Amino acid sequence: MPNLTIPVEETMFLLKEVFGLEQLNTLPGYEEATDDLVEAILTEAGKFCTEVVLPTNRVGDTEGCTLHEDGRVTTPSGFKQAWEQYVEAGWMGLTVDPQYGGQGLPVTLNVILNEYIGTASLAFSMYPGLTQGAYAAMNVHASDAIKNTYLPKMAEGKWTGTMNLTEAHCGTDLGLLRTKAVASDDGSYKITGSKIFISAGDHDLAENIVHLVLARIEGAPKGTKGISLFVVPKFLPDSDNNPGDANHVSVGKIEEKMGIHGNSTCVMNFDGSTGWLVGAENGGLKAMFVMMNEARLGVAVQGLTQSEAAYQHARDYAMERLQGRSLTGPKNPDGPADPLIVHPDIRRMLMTMRSFNEAARAFCVYASMQSDIAHKHPDEKVRQQADDRLSLLTPVLKGHLTDVGFDNAVLGQQVFGGHGYIEETGASQFVRDARIAMIYEGANGIQALDLVGRKLMANGGRGIMALFQELGAYVEKHAADEALVPYILPLKAGAEDLQKATMWFGNNALGNPDHAGAGSVDYMHLFGTVMLGYMWAQMAEVATKNQDESRKSFFDTKLALAKFYMERTMPTTAMRRDRIMVGADSLMALPAEAF
Amino acid sequence: MPNLTIPVEETMFLLKEVFGLEQLNTLPGYEEATDDLVEAILTEAGKFCTEVVLPTNRVGDTEGCTLHEDGRVTTPSGFKQAWEQYVEAGWMGLTVDPQYGGQGLPVTLNVILNEYIGTASLAFSMYPGLTQGAYAAMNVHASDAIKNTYLPKMAEGKWTGTMNLTEAHCGTDLGLLRTKAVASDDGSYKITGSKIFISAGDHDLAENIVHLVLARIEGAPKGTKGISLFVVPKFLPDSDNNPGDANHVSVGKIEEKMGIHGNSTCVMNFDGSTGWLVGAENGGLKAMFVMMNEARLGVAVQGLTQSEAAYQHARDYAMERLQGRSLTGPKNPDGPADPLIVHPDIRRMLMTMRSFNEAARAFCVYASMQSDIAHKHPDEKVRQQADDRLSLLTPVLKGHLTDVGFDNAVLGQQVFGGHGYIEETGASQFVRDARIAMIYEGANGIQALDLVGRKLMANGGRGIMALFQELGAYVEKHAADEALVPYILPLKAGAEDLQKATMWFGNNALGNPDHAGAGSVDYMHLFGTVMLGYMWAQMAEVATKNQDESRKSFFDTKLALAKFYMERTMPTTAMRRDRIMVGADSLMALPAEAF
Structure with missing residues (x-):
């Protein structure tokens, strides 16, 4: 397993010296987020990531997830134990509303936590990531009854979430989707259809899985105006709010992907599964869009994570590997050759990566602070300005950081020469894992169109x-x-x-x-x-x-x-x-x- | 299997209308290479590639090569049959000296043939590619006895070749290599050492494998001045020039790589194996460098091949896939959506790829014609000018075409959206296969240093x-x-x-x-x-x-x-x-x- 340093010092420099943590802890409700508390939390998070999450990274890639004949999906060795520790430590609830059992800290800290986890293991980080996304959509749009049923479980990490949007014939163009919802007498709906590319679609980490599903209610208008959002649990909550009867949700297959093998990307089949509306009838897209800034910022951070992991990995190799001599004379004259780091082109690659990483981290911290300000600032005008800024920058963050993050993972691999092409070295995984972030949560061409x-x-x-x-x-x-x-x-x-x-x-x-x-x-x-x-x-x-x-x-x-x-x-x-x-x-x- | 059109019309346009085939068929010995003959050969080559080589591409990726317990290496299903047809059709000897059984046509045609084969299946194309490289080095440097033993077999494709340079601790910096050669009384040497990343190192396509191995003769000077080149066959040729006794050459393992899984990249162990000098004692690097222009041009072509394959694949999808509407109003008003090709950004990606492909093809044809002129022109000054040009352009070809070829494979994958990340689609394979060309035969940073x-x-x-x-x-x-x-x-x-x-x-x-x-x-x-x-x-x-x-x-x-x-x-x-x-x-x- 390669070494990994979680950049807590970098983050604290940004929070304290560049942007000022007082921008956050003067917001109502965030008074607790002092320098000391934040530093203590991030230090603990860093330790958790290197000790618990990092060991899942390679095994996640090599083992992948498995769909068993009985329909169960299992994650790679060690994921379940790491997840248990994640739940135990309460990381899932870090920035969740205390009403649902969370610690109520600024969202910025969650963005930083996600960076650290994703740097240690991108595939692992998607399990909490999707849960946060589903939580956010339900928190804004669902009825109190639904919120009280699901959110405490999700805030704890006992139940995880998914987003079911894509169908085989429609990805970007959601207006084409066909999954059907038929109203029952009790106010619930029967959901029938097949969804593809469902990250964390099924697995053995949680006792229940909360699917948010876009579907079309019988008789709804064509196109995007006729789409509604439903919550469809894997198991129907019983009267004690424990997982009860199975809900006719099954896994068609696990997709064979280029990377993020540790995350179970599933074809999900809903066969008359019971679901409940989240938000208004035919208001599904609106309900999804509310959480898009946050989700897209999350994917932007993923671009940074793979560039950071690839940088540290390549840097360590460049310091150790002896090959060739400096153009300006031997720097390790007693050794058989100089370390790679003496070569200007090796430095060019490493500095390209690092000069991106540090600025991208600043950009993500800056953007997430705008999110906190937009939600919590007492002055409406300030809230609006922050919301304007975040909204404008979101496609830039998602598109630029994931494209460059991938390019940088490729640069990191290049530092290893032939060894970079061998899977055992680990450089290929960063490239293969980084590739997805340019595609999902709106392919980068779509981000660019959203922007202009x-x-x-x-x-x-x-x-x-x-x-x-x-x-x-x-x-x-x-x-x-x-x-x-x-x-x-x-x-x-x-x-x-x-x-x-x-x-x-x-x-x-x-x-x-x-x-x-x-x-x-x-x-x-x-x-x-x-x-x-x-x-x-x-x-x-x-x-x-x-x-x-x-x-x-x-x-x-x-x-x-x-x-x-x-x-x-x-x-x-x-x-x-x-x-x-x-x-x-x-x-x-x-x-x-x-x- | 995706459709593939081999660009014979493009090639003929370049040969006949842009550069002029008379530049080749006025060279002594190349008089036969008329417009009609060349077009007939390339048309046949194109047919061979789509019918015989293309079916090996996906299966090569998914099955990979296997090292069996008895030490045998087998290639993926269908490779052996395709290779037999390749040998049968005489493609291996297309541009080989008639003295060794070849057809003696201009080298340019072989570069074009390699483009076609590589576009159909990069991993498959490496088996003939490495054989051509080994052939070229031996043809220039080996004794007549060695040439008469090996070259006719290689020209036929009955025996294949490899290049054994890299060791675990030395890739670019060959001066560090440790494989030993000890002189025997009969003029042969005993070779002992371990080589890594040996493409086509062992397999079931040929009855014998001809390893060219860089090693250090006992007492040789340190560094690059003490390296010699040896021919070390897998089986020692017997008195009838058939494969005889095994020569203590074994496969340590098959490397698990990011791509080109259809090619057996081996760790090769030489354990007192018998070898014979090729070229002068301690002249190993010089002997290798002679074939470098040709080998690097071959890898440059590989960059083009994956960009071309990715282009055609993405183009077909963009024509079929209905998603979204044109920014200037529906272009397929009766359908549920417009095809992707209406979107300017999809066109930008496709045209980026294609405007590279056509110019890169021209550049490769141009460079290979310089190679023919440098070898065959009656006027020494013209030969020298062509050699100067090819020598100058070789690192540019290798570095630029493989870096951009990879970028373009990534663009092609992006056209597919989420489907591009699923292995079944095939777009990921072009990316993973294209990646190696930036690394081997001198990583692109080394090409750039060679240039400046x-x-x-x-x-x-x-x-x-x-x-x-x-x-x-x-x-x-x-x-x-x-x-x-x-x-x-x-x-x-x-x-x-x-x-x-x-x-x-x-x-x-x-x-x-x-x-x-x-x-x-x-x-x-x-x-x-x-x-x-x-x-x-x-x-x-x-x-x-x-x-x-x-x-x-x-x-x-x-x-x-x-x-x-x-x-x-x-x-x-x-x-x-x-x-x-x-x-x-x-x-x-x-x-x-x-x-």
Whole structure:
């Protein structure tokens, strides 16, 4: 098993020094979240992840999940024990409302916890992740009766959750879905249909599984307007709220996937299963969308996790593996060769990964703080601003962090040379596991369309204009600070590219919406690159002010990474701007049959 | 099994209309290679690949190779039958010297054949590929006795070859290798050691396997100067030149890899095995380097193959799969949704792949023609120029085509959404198979170092200067042709970026070699991007001159792809130039322990 350091120090630096934890613990209800408590919790979480979760990672990949002849699904060796410890320690309830048995801490801490767990084992992290997603949707939309039945069990981790959206013929285009719901006399529904790609669909970790299922009530309108959301438990809760009768929910098969083998991705069959409406009739999509920001932020974090795990893995190898000599003369003259870390191109790969990781972590912490502020701030205007910001940034987070996270896992694998291609080394797993995050919870092309087609224009462009204003003011404020010039000038150039591209859409996409589609993915990455640059500028700002000699090396490293990012990643913004501004013509020129 | 069209029409367009087959069939010995004969051979090859090779692709991935308890290695179902048909049809000898039983056709045809086979099944293509590599090294360096023993068998495909270089502790840094050779009285050697990552190391396709092994003769100098090359057959040829006694060569294990499961990648153990010197004592590296251009071109082609296979696979899905509606209104109003191909971002992915594939194919054909000219042209100066060009371009071909080929396989997978992550769909296999080409035959970082550290400066920079001159003259010649302006101007800008970056190395890398290492990979891709742009300009040139109405759609497609390439891929050159010119400082700033 490779070593893994959970980056608690990095997180605390962000919370305390870059963004300020007082932004959270001055919110009503979050007063307990002091520096000391947060640090104690994260330290404990880090320990839990390296000791309990990390050992599940490789075995999850090699063993995978099993569907037995009797219909039971079992997880790989050790998952059940790790899950028991997870439940025992109460991690599931960290940020859950105390009303349902949780600790009621800021959601930001859960996002951080999910990062740590996912870095240790992505497949394992999906079991709590899906449960949190299902919990969130029910918490907002379900009746009190349903909430009281299910949420305490889910907050404890005794019951886990799933999201049943996709059918074989419809993924992105949910309007096409066919799963049927027929009303019973008692107010429940009979659900019939087949769903595919259901993460954590069935397994042996929990005593019951709470399926949220999108289905079409008999006679409902066609398309997305006729979709409703139902809660369909694997076992019907009995009068003591324990799992009772089986509910005609079965597993058709476990999908053979490229990665995340430790998570049971199932075809789920509902055969007249009993379900109850969550939210309004035909309001299923609305109910799902409420939890999308949170779920998509969760997947964004997954991009970071695999890049972080791949970085540490490759870094350790680069320090140990002796191969070749430094271009500037031997650095390990008494050894047979120098360690890989002397080679500039090895450093380029590692610094590309790490300069992303640290900024991506900052971006995730920043975004999750916006979520807490949007929910809890006493001032409605502040809540709205935070909600605008999170809503705007969500597709950027999801698309940019998962695409780059995957690229970085590929870089990490490359550091190992031929050994990287051998499964035993473990580098391949990071690549294969990271790949899913670009696809699920809305493929990244869909994120990009959501960004340019919906988020940019929402409320008359209020969100993007506020961000440009903030970026402009930040650059102006620090432009005269000589120590910050190497970070501020590239950020300024990147932000200008983003503004130009945004204006270009404004001037052209209404006339021809294909122009928006044609540049959407480049725009999403341009946006992400600028946001990570903004994170680096803020981290550099703290670093340049440091007076504490004992922390000099910590901050020198920050400045070196910030400079690397500005020199090597920021120059991509101009290229993306140019690509966006050529528009759709060359894309749409060919008739379909010429492809 | 997915459909696959072998691109014979594309190849013939390149050979006849872009580069001119007369460049080959005016070379002495190649007079037979007329348009008609070449087209007939390639058509037959295409048929062979879709009918015989393609069925091995999926089963190769899912079954993999097996090491049995008795030490035998078997290939997946159907490989043996396909191999028999391959041998039967004489494909192995297509371009082999008639002296050893081959047909003596231009090497270019073999490169094309390898593309076709690799597009149908990369793992299968490695069995002939490795044999060709071993054949080439022996053909140049081995004694006549060895050549007469082995080459006819290899030319027939009855015996296959391998290359045994890597050991567990040394991959790139061959100077560290430890396999021993002890001279016997009869002029042979006893070889003892263990080699890893040996492609096609053992299998059930051939009656004998011819291992080329790098080893160190007792008392040889340390490092790369003390390495010799040996031929070590699995079975010692008997007096009738049939496989005789076993030669103490055994398989330690079959590696579990990320992909190319159909190829048996073995740990090979040599335990006092009998071998004979190939080339001079301690001249092993030199003997290997002779075949490197050819082997690296072969791997470059592999990058193209997986991008091509992934393109066709994703294209077919995009035409069929109904999901969502066009941004400009329904295109399939009577259906439940429009096909994916209406969406600009789907087209962006497909055109990114295809605009690479067609130019990469041109680049491979062009490079292999240089190889034929370098070997066969009567004029020594022409031979030298072709050799300079091929030598300069080899690392660019290998590094650029395999990196982008992999990226494109990932794009193809993305077109499938969630289905792309399921192994059954097949998109994951292209990604996993494509990944190896970035690593073996010299990892791409090593290619980049070879380019900037060796190839640029070879013979006082003669090769790169000749290329710049040619590019400049080409641009100047066509600059006034209005129909070509959309292709020539971006090419001109790209070529200028390449020249600037080259000059920057010239001015800075001698003072600090880390500057060359720091920019090497960006330079390799900048170079590759410009060369593919040059290929597109030449194809566009032919297209703009077309008067044949029946071929209008063929050429319209060419121009659309050329334009797309110039608009979307060419703008990366300026970014890479800028990255190169920031140099190594930010890369080398951190002490190793800060990573």
